[in-house]
Amino acid sequence: MNIQGIGTISTLGRGSESFTKALHQGPVEPKIVEYSPVTKKTIPVFSVDDKVLKDKEALKSCRRADRFCKMAVLAAGDALKDSGIEIAEDEKIGVIVSTAFGPHQTTFNFLDNILDYGEANVSPTIFSHSVHNAAASYIASALNIQGPASTLTDFCFSFSNALQLADAWINQGRCKYVLAGTVDELSPAMEYICDQKLNISELVPGEGSTFFLLSAGKRKAKYCDIECNQSSKGKEDDGKNISSFNNCPAWGWIASGSSFYCASAALMLKNKHIYQNFIELKKDVSAEHSDNIKNIRFFDKTKKIVFNLTIS
Amino acid sequence: MKNHQIAISAxxxxxxxxxxxTETLQAFDKGCVNVxxxxxxxxxxNKPVFEVRDYQPKCKNRTLSLLLSAVEEAIKGYDGDISDKNKRVGVCFGTTVASQLNNIExxxxxxxxxxxxxxxxxxxxxxxxxxxxxxxxxxxxPRSVVVNACSSGVDAIGVAVSWLKNDICDIAIAGGADELNKIPLCGFNSLGIMSDMPCAPFDKDRKGLSLGEGAGVLILEREKAANLYVSAYGSGSDAYHLTAPHPDGAGLKSAIKEAIGEAGIELRDIDFINAHGTATLDNDKVEGKVIGEFFGPDIxxxxxxxxxxxxxxxxxxIEAVFTALALREGWIPKSAGFQNEDKEIGISPLKKKTEVKGQxxxxTSLAFGGNNAALVIKKREE
Known part of the structure; x- marks a missing residue:
């Protein structure tokens, strides 16, 4: 399958242009936030600036949406726009949203309601936004997509599972295109959890959304071809590939964040530019600019290929 | 791509x-309602609910416990070794509660x-x-969890069907599970769509849904001789509203059309329909109208x-399992709670246990977020 469009929202800003610019510039400093007014404890985070989420036109049908949904709608819409493809009325688009933790800030807001006002006095609006598939619903309505839509939650495997399902839907002929991506958010409770569970000196929590417009492989790719999970095994190593670096120096640690590596790899292949801050170079690949780079792979901790991007 | 037959093995x-x-069929046969x-x-x-009674949970996580019960029953009935190292066995389940960081304490x-x-x-x-x-x-x-609100369970079966058709796995265990939980109880109550009486799907005087809990699981295999098959799965988005169904049932129509087309059959080949039928005013009105429009008022x-x-x-x-059981047993239960026909709805559910002979x-499933899904289940030709 091919990547035809990319949309990103992260601490680096919105859109593939700002993402590319940030890749050129290299790592940025995280913000320090206080996650509890009681303990006054702080944590460094790569959070998304609320100003980035202000787009009255793109979000006109999402006025009541929370940050989680807004990030997803903007990234998905940008991916579609970035492709430049005019979708015909009879061409079906699918939507696959993947998330590690879902809209947990909204869930916590709902718990606030129960604790503060009692079980019988909670907000129906907050409840309806606390379901994981609220983002997919907003994407479908904002972009008027009536094809299949699904939301997957598999912690660190969320994005690779979304890619695999997108590939299956396209191969089956369920849809001609799939908007597949990830969205995850930060919240004070999540920052506390990260403070307890992560080695913050190495992994700084982040948030954001990345979406891709994917098509069948037979259509010329705007960016590159992408294979995922099982389909990428057995690929010959031609000595000209590079492996993406399994770290998060700019957008932060996001459980579903392999989508950001995928976006950066697709941009490297398209721009024929190796963003050395973000990758681990093989010995025979040293130039910052290289026409030789044809293939970028992303591995999980067990060295299994999660996805494999190729440009012909 | 070849349209593989997906067998329901257990x-x-x-x-x-x-x-x-066994207990479920007994309850359906007698029309017993455990509310x-x-x-x-x-x-x-103070709302009526459908809890699983006289049940010793298998673990602290009740949703997981319910799922384990259904998986164990399916594996017990499976004619083969589910842990066969030479087989790629996919696992896909739908849920809502188990996916959320919603621990109040x-x-x-x-x-x-x-x-x-x-x-x-x-x-x-x-x-x-x-x-x-x-x-x-x-x-x-492969393994994955689908979180599409109330259509999660059937959508998880849809994911498993896609895996099997694309040769991503050889066997799949698919289904859904959810426990009765305080968060959705408060949430659905706040939406004003919960009934003070046990739910009455499609009834003229229906007052809303009643929450329940449970799990349903299918073991699916590609190209295997079986008595029952998942013939096709289809889904579509309303692209309309976060909680209300599209008034014309746009996404549901799209899901049914896809499923019927994928199955390679005509609408008239469907012998009976196990509807989502939550008993909310909106769901039953929209779903009933679509079913009536597609299949006629006498379906x-x-x-x-x-x-x-x-x-x-x-x-x-759960409803995929019930539908398969109805095909296998040759009868469908009376629609518990239904008494009086609603003229605004295009269908009138069955008031008594009824024999079925079709193939x-x-x-059907409808969900928050405008998700709609349809599953065609087929019985082997006799």
């Missing part, structure tokens, strides 16, 4: 209707003190339904929510 289910398939007050947790909300403690018992988070991180089942049975294959239709309540992420999977049946 099934399992648990709900208020019964703790296994009562909430006993699983303290609540100020954890959050309350964090809010008040700025810290909380982190073992709650460890349990959450170790509670991915697909991961747990795959590890328990040492399964090597044999029923909703099993009158026996199980709305089991949310489990519903589509194909349809199960």
């Amino acid at each position: 099934m399992g289910c648990i709900s208020a209707a019964g703790r296994n398939i 009562g007050k909430v006993t699983l947790f303290e609540t100020t909300l 954890f959050y309350k403690e964090f809010r008040e003190t700025g810290q909380a018992d982190i073992t709650v988070i460890d349990e959450y991180l170790n509670g991915n339904l697909a991961e747990v089942i795959a590890k328990k049975y040492k399964l090597k294959g 044999k239709a029923f909703s099993t929510k009158g026996y199980t309540g709305h089991t949310l992420g489990a519903a589509g999977a 194909y049946a349809l199960s």
Whole structure:
């Protein structure tokens, strides 16, 4: 399958242009936030600036949406726009949203309601936004997509599972295109959890959304071809590939964040530019600019290929 | 791509209707309804619910426990070794509650003190339904959890069907599970769509849904001789509203069309329909109208929510099992709770147990977020 469009929202800003610019510039400093007014404890985070989420036109049908949904709608819409493809009325688009933790800030807001006002006095609006598939619903309505839509939650495997399902839907002929991506958010409770569970000196929590417009492989790719999970095994190593670096120096640690590596790899292949801050170079690949780079792979901790991007 | 036949090799289910398939069929046969007050947790909300009674949970996580019960029943009935190292066995389940960071005690403690018992988070991180089942049975294959609100269970079956058709796995364990939980109880109550009486799907005087809990599981295989098959799965988005269905049922129509087309059959080949039928004013009106428009007012239709309540992420999977059972047994239960026809709805569900002889049946699901799904289940030709 091919990547035809990319949309990103992260601490680096919105859109593939700002993402590319940030890749050129290299790592940025995280913000320090206080996650509890009681303990006054702080944590460094790569959070998304609320100003980035202000787009009255793109979000006109999402006025009541929370940050989680807004990030997803903007990234998905940008991916579609970035492709430049005019979708015909009879061409079906699918939507696959993947998330590690879902809209947990909204869930916590709902718990606030129960604790503060009692079980019988909670907000129906907050409840309806606390379901994981609220983002997919907003994407479908904002972009008027009536094809299949699904939301997957598999912690660190969320994005690779979304890619695999997108590939299956396209191969089956369920849809001609799939908007597949990830969205995850930060919240004070999540920052506390990260403070307890992560080695913050190495992994700084982040948030954001990345979406891709994917098509069948037979259509010329705007960016590159992408294979995922099982389909990428057995690929010959031609000595000209590079492996993406399994770290998060700019957008932060996001459980579903392999989508950001995928976006950066697709941009490297398209721009024929190796963003050395973000990758681990093989010995025979040293130039910052290289026409030789044809293939970028992303591995999980067990060295299994999660996805494999190729440009012909 | 070849349109592979997807065999249903085994099934399992648990709900208020019964703790296994045998008990469920007995309840359907007699029209028994097991409804009562909430006993699983303290609540100020006095709504009838469908809890699984006389049930000893297998673990602390009740949703996982219900799923384990259904999986164990399915594996017990499976004619083969599910842990066969030479087979790629995929695992895909739908849920709502198990996916959410919604532990009230954890959050309350964090809010008040700025810290909380982190073992709650460890349990959450170790509670991915697909991961747990795959590890328990040492399964090597894809695994995923679908969170499409009330269509999660059937959509998980749809994912498994896609995996099998694309040769991503050889066998799939698919379904859905959800426990009765305080958060959705408060949430659905706030939406004003919960009934003070046991739910009455498609009834003229219906007042809303009743919550339930349970799990439904299918073991699916590609190109295997079987008595029952998942003939096709289809889905579509309303692209309309976060909670209300599209007034014309746009997404449901799209899902049914896709499923019927994929199955390679005509609408008239569907013998009966196991409808989503939650008993909310909007759902039943839209769903009934679409079913009536597509299949005619005389189609044999029923909703099993009158026996199980709305089991949310489990519903589509439980109802897939019920639909397959109805084809296998040759009868469908009376639509519990239904008394009086609503002229605004295009169909009138069955008031008594009815014999069925057809080869194909349809199960429909509608969900928050405008998700709609349809599953065609086929009985082997005699």
